Amino acid sequence: MKMEQNDAKRQRLLRNLSYGAIASAPLIALAAYSSAGVMAAQPVEPGSSPSAAYLIPVAEGEAEAEARAEGEAEAEAEGEAEGEAEAEGEAEAEGEGEAEAGEALRDAVTRPADYQPFEGDPEALAALGEDLFYNRELSTNNLACASCHMEGAGYADTFAQPFPHHVEMAQRDFGLNEVHLDEMVQICMVSPMAAEPLDWDSEELAALVEFMKLEQEAFQEGR
Ligand code: HEC
Numbered sequence: 001m002k003m004e005q006n007d008a009k010r011q012r013l014l015r016n017l018s019y020g021a022i023a024s025a026p027l028i029a030l031a032a033y034s035s036a037g038v039m040a041a042q043p044v045e046p047g048s049s050p051s052a053a054y055l056i057p058v059a060e061g062e063a064e065a066e067a068r069a070e071g072e073a074e075a076e077a078e079g080e081a082e083g084e085a086e087a088e089g090e091a092e093a094e095g096e097g098e099a100e101a102g103e104a105l106r107d108a109v110t111r112p113a114d115y116q117p118f119e120g121d122p123e124a125l126a127a128l129g130e131d132l133f134y135n136r137e138l139s140t141n142n143l144a145c146a147s148c149h150m151e152g153a154g155y156a157d158t159f160a161q162p163f164p165h166h167v168e169m170a171q172r173d174f175g176l177n178e179v180h181l182d183e184m185v186q187i188c189m190v191s192p193m194a195a196e197p198l199d200w201d202s203e204e205l206a207a208l209v210e211f212m213k214l215e216q217e218a219f220q221e222g223r
Contacts, residue, residue: 105174105190109190111183115200118206125206125207125210126210126213129210129211133211138189140195143192153219163184166179167179167187170184182209185205
């Protein structure tokens, strides 16, 4: 009996978590991401101040999800179970620093003023980029880019447009009206991959960008 209850509670939490975290993601991503949300509170280097901000979207996602889970009929029961102290703490955490965190997040994925991308042979970069695309170690939640984006598929329709262009997630979670391809890679590093952005002048970023150009061509051609 107890186990059944726990199971039901867990299912509901996962459902709400995934709903709150990425409502627009492909289905396959929802399953992976909902469990990833729990693990996203990974150690981030202490002292690098923007880092803490990367945890905020997850915290907000959870808070939203919980707000939903606790809604209406369930409000009383769950309020008792989870205790008032916890609820208060979360409300505070959500309110404070939300604006600041939003700015830090946006800055972290926006091209720096002195941006000098790594330059190399495009073919070699694309090959490295393809490896990185499948590499789960880029993330802190055991996802690879390929977990959500299949080769030539698994992208929103906006991907067919030349960059910079509007991407819903960039607008919703980072307040950016349009993004360059490299910025989009950084957004996916920070948000769905729950990691630090790559160094702007790194070979890794240039490599992922180069491979994503091939992905974009494949997507445009529908292969
Ligand atoms: C957990 C799922 C997930 C993972 C992992 C992920 N992404 Fe994404 N990606 C998304 C979602 C969701 C969007 C935005 C779709 C939207 O809002 O229209 C997106 C959008 C993109 C876009 C822009 C598509 C467009 O519409 O222009 C690119 C490029 C991209 N991702 C690259 C990457 C790269 C590179 C990685 C690995 C570093 C990665 N993604 C990892 C979920 C993911």
